[in-house]
Amino acid sequence: MRIASLVPSATEMLFALGLGDQVVAVTHECDYPPEAAGKRHLTRSLVPEGLSAGEIDAEVRRLTGEGRHLYELDEPALAELEVDLIVTQAVCEVCAVSYDDVVAVASRLPSRPQVISLDPSNLEEVLADIPRLGEATGAADRAAALRDGLELRLDEVRRAVAGAPRPSVLALEWLDPPFIGGHWVPEMIEIAGGTDALGVAGAKSRTAEWDEIAAAAADVVVAMPCGWDAARARSEVDAHAAEVAAIGAERIWTVDAAASFSRPGPRLVEGTELLAHLLHPDRVAAPPGVPFERVEERSWA
Numbered sequence: 001m002r003i004a005s006l007v008p009s010a011t012e013m014l015f016a017l018g019l020g021d022q023v024v025a026v027t028h029e030c031d032y033p034p035e036a037a038g039k040r041h042l043t044r045s046l047v048p049e050g051l052s053a054g055e056i057d058a059e060v061r062r063l064t065g066e067g068r069h070l071y072e073l074d075e076p077a078l079a080e081l082e083v084d085l086i087v088t089q090a091v092c093e094v095c096a097v098s099y100d101d102v103v104a105v106a107s108r109l110p111s112r113p114q115v116i117s118l119d120p121s122n123l124e125e126v127l128a129d130i131p132r133l134g135e136a137t138g139a140a141d142r143a144a145a146l147r148d149g150l151e152l153r154l155d156e157v158r159r160a161v162a163g164a165p166r167p168s169v170l171a172l173e174w175l176d177p178p179f180i181g182g183h184w185v186p187e188m189i190e191i192a193g194g195t196d197a198l199g200v201a202g203a204k205s206r207t208a209e210w211d212e213i214a215a216a217a218a219d220v221v222v223a224m225p226c227g228w229d230a231a232r233a234r235s236e237v238d239a240h241a242a243e244v245a246a247i248g249a250e251r252i253w254t255v256d257a258a259a260s261f262s263r264p265g266p267r268l269v270e271g272t273e274l275l276a277h278l279l280h281p282d283r284v285a286a287p288p289g290v291p292f293e294r295v296e297e298r299s300w301a
Contacts, residue, residue: 001137002083004042006073006097008258009265010087010118011036013130016146016266017139024081027071027097029227032259032267040081042074043097053225053236054176071097075105082111085136090119118264122202123184123191123272126264127151150269154191157276160283161193167279169194170218170247173205173226173257175236178243180208181224184268185261192275193283194220210243220279221249223295224257230291233257237295245297252295253278260290 004025005011011030014023020033025040047059047070078086086106090099099117106115116136120126127147134143169189171181182205186196197218198208205226221244223233233254237244244252255261260271274292276284286292 001085002081003085003087003137004078004081004083004113005030006042006086006088006102007118008032009263010089010133012263012265012267013118013133014087014137017130017134017137017142019137019139022137024083025077040077042077043071044074045071052176053174053239057174057177073097073101073105075108078105079109079111083109083113084111086113086115087133088115088117090117120264121183123154123187123268126184126268129264130266146266150266153269154272157191157193157272157284161276161280164193164280164283166193166195167219167250168197168217169220169222169275169279170197170213170216170249171199172213172221172223173262175223175225175240175243177207178210178213179205179226180213181205181261184264185224188261188268188272188275191272192279194275194279210246213243214246214248216247218247219250221247221252222275222278223252223254224261226262227258228256229258230254230256230293234293234295238299241297244295251278252297253292254295255292256290 001022003023006027008030011026012032015033025042026036027043028041030036088102103115106113118129120129130147131143134140171185173179173181180198182199182203186199186201189196197216223237225233225236237254260267270287270290273287274290277286
């Protein structure tokens with residue numbers, strides 16, 4: 001089977017299922033596992049590089065407000081590759097090529113590929129997409145084993161934090177303007193032994209005013225700007241030091257959202273394990289190789 005993945009989380013899932021050799025093309029953002037980056041790229045972003053967080057938000061709003069797309073799909077390359085399966089998503093309009101565009105392109109391709117859209121809104125649906133993809137690719141047994149293993153790890157986290165005090169957690173998915181983490185993030189916080197201060201499980205992330213955020217009086221802040229790594233998250237927190245400090249949190253952390261929080265794939269489990277460590281370090285060890293950083297407010301002085 002020849003597979004094109006048009007969303008990074010699907011690419012990660014396909015490689016986790018041992019199907020990397022069947023993946024013939026990916027997006028320009030597919031960087032995990034490392035060998036995925038060497039596949040042929042089928043997309044490019046129409047949002048210019050080098051913009052600040054606020055400028056990115058403004059450009060996304062401008063393009064979507066004008067009814068324009070954020071990504072361009074290389075249809076000639078897709079036709080040349082003669083793919084049998086295209087995996088995409090429709091859950092987030094700023095995360096991938098438009099689902100309608102993908103379906104339209106697929107209908108014009110000589111190979112008439114099947115199109116699967118993975119559109120989870122919570123952690124359970126993320127895990128359920130694994131067997132869906134396994135059935136479509138002839139890897140049902142491996143998919144069942146992968147899902148079982150991930151669910152076992154989540155159960156281990158639940159057991160580890162059972163009975164512990166549950167701190168209030170604020171997940172910041174963007175800082176300019178501030179967005180409250182949604183979809184699967186509140187569920188990850190709950191499993192990790194916390195209580196989400198403003199997010200709602202299964203609901204989309206939303207904008208909020210800094211006054212509302214401060215009023216929530218969260219014990220812990222976790223900055224996870226969508227699609228960015230821990231270093232970029234730290235720079236965003238530093239840029240909004242006054243607003244973050246006004247929350248009055250006991251602990252402030254920055255994490256690699258692209259790796260463990262933004263993409264609805266297998267690594268959300270290690271993101272949950274990391275959250276459990278940040279909230280209950282005496283009960284859960286940090287997952288190996290997962291970057292995070294504690295922000296000390298005195299560094300802003």
